[in-house]
Amino acid sequence: MTDKASRIEALRRRYLELKAAGDNLAPKALPGPTAPGSAPVLAAAIRHREEIPGGWYWTARLSRGERLRIVNGNATPGVSVFLWNAEDPSERYNSADTMKLQWTAALPKGRVLFSDMGRVLASVVEDTCGAHDTVVGGSTPASNAAKYGDATLRSTAENMRLAASKFGLGKRDLAPVISFFSPVQVTAEGTFAWAEGKLVAGDFVELRAEMNLLVAVSNCPHPFAPGASFAPQPIEAVIWQGPAPADDDLCRTATAEAVRGFENTDPLFAGR
Amino acid sequence: MTVTVTPAVLDAANAVYDFTIPATRPWSHVVKRGQILRIVDLEGCQAVDTLFYNAHDFAERYSAQDTLLAQGSAYVSTGTKLVSNDGNVMATVVADSCGRHDTSAGACSCEANTVRFGHHTRYMHACRENFVIEVTKWGMTKRDVVPNINFFMNVPIEPDGKLAIVDGISAPGSHVDIRAEMDILCVVSNCPQVNNPCNGFDPTPVRVLIWDGEAA
Numbered sequence: 466m467t468d469k470a471s472r473i474e475a476l477r478r479r480y481l482e483l484k485a486a487g488d489n490l491a492p493k494a495l496p497g498p499t500a501p502g503s504a505p506v507l508a509a510a511i512r513h514r515e516e517i518p519g520g521w522y523w524t525a526r527l528s529r530g531e532r533l534r535i536v537n538g539n540a541t542p543g544v545s546v547f548l549w550n551a552e553d554p555s556e557r558y559n560s561a562d563t564m565k566l567q568w569t570a571a572l573p574k575g576r577v578l579f580s581d582m583g584r585v586l587a588s589v590v591e592d593t594c595g596a597h598d599t600v601v602g603g604s605t606p607a608s609n610a611a612k613y614g615d616a617t618l619r620s621t622a623e624n625m626r627l628a629a630s631k632f633g634l635g636k637r638d639l640a641p642v643i644s645f646f647s648p649v650q651v652t653a654e655g656t657f658a659w660a661e662g663k664l665v666a667g668d669f670v671e672l673r674a675e676m677n678l679l680v681a682v683s684n685c686p687h688p689f690a691p692g693a694s695f696a697p698q699p700i701e702a703v704i705w706q707g708p709a710p711a712d713d714d715l716c717r718t719a720t721a722e723a724v725r726g727f728e729n730t731d732p733l734f735a736g737r
Numbered sequence: 738m739t740v741t742v743t744p745a746v747l748d749a750a751n752a753v754y755d756f757t758i759p760a761t762r763p764w765s766h767v768v769k770r771g772q773i774l775r776i777v778d779l780e781g782c783q784a785v786d787t788l789f790y791n792a793h794d795f796a797e798r799y800s801a802q803d804t805l806l807a808q809g810s811a812y813v814s815t816g817t818k819l820v821s822n823d824g825n826v827m828a829t830v831v832a833d834s835c836g837r838h839d840t841s842a843g844a845c846s847c848e849a850n851t852v853r854f855g856h857h858t859r860y861m862h863a864c865r866e867n868f869v870i871e872v873t874k875w876g877m878t879k880r881d882v883v884p885n886i887n888f889f890m891n892v893p894i895e896p897d898g899k900l901a902i903v904d905g906i907s908a909p910g911s912h913v914d915i916r917a918e919m920d921i922l923c924v925v926s927n928c929p930q931v932n933n934p935c936n937g938f939d940p941t942p943v944r945v946l947i948w949d950g951e952a953a
Binding site for chain 2: 476483582637652
């Protein structure tokens, strides 16, 4: 065997060893969506609640451990979110790492949202819907022009610019977003499809902040959502202090990758 | 804009720029509006992580989501218009002998490697190190590094969302031709990853050539 062939063979063997090591920390089966009506918010633990009108954006700061529940009372199709590390906003949500590190574009309850620094920004601790999109993201003036014939309608692209500006951030601080309540699928042919029947009035997603966060939310319809008229419905944002994660917390332990992501995250807060 | 140059007639002898990016190394260069950039996967199965910036305003840059939204499908190939975060077409893929390129899985980084492969991979060279080295030459920072295109990297996304980097489909000599629709700064990381199959466990050189186009 040549030197090069043996080097490649050694690397391939190492990859298989890494893969086997990962498999030993076998992923837990994810539990499926949160049942509607379960997982109540403790009223006494609510710090803030607010209705976000259809088409608008909203910003918030979350402390590590706080939860943001987004309640989609009218099944509006698409609520986009972007996250920054509040203490260093050069660290931010990374759609590519979130997908690649978890081997999936699907981000239901039990998954986590990764930053570009191999750390966990937030965990999806509750989710009645299970149909979210971080491949295509949100609407733009161009998509509104194509879909509704009006580029001046409110869009996620412009909302995110506005939201970022309220933290003193700008265009360079934005990157691909995640859109919750957006059942976008990639078909076998590589095209995108919107899965009908996945959105139910009253759906909610709850994120637990795993570091101190700046949060931007845009309440604009996903560009692939059916419907010829622009009719985003209000949503509700609830910030509350939920219970601290237990040792066997689903999101912290569901996969070997999540475990290592938290091993990268927790030292930021060690000794505080 | 009308295409008057067909990539089939491009001859390396007429290229105005011809450079081989060594294995694992970064590269950047401005490609003027109308010029054609060819990236050649010399030995096959070599991921070429690529970003584009408006050469006159780096805050306008390649946007994977705007690109996929505009074309309505998940992979980059011939005909794909590469769209910026301002919704402008920065470049068009005018020829592609490979067939399919990823723009969802992004670039490897030291930090992401620890999550994917274990903490012992922390101190291995990675694409985002290359990107930062290269964009800082132009006055940019890590903030300016966004999810990129991975030419010659095969990342199928299944209908249930499953996504994995699988063995490449790029043969030795595969190439992609990209026509600049504005003056663009192209930034490449010739991917150094050896922990997964994206480079066949053996990073290799790639060649970049630029031709002056005749496109109006």
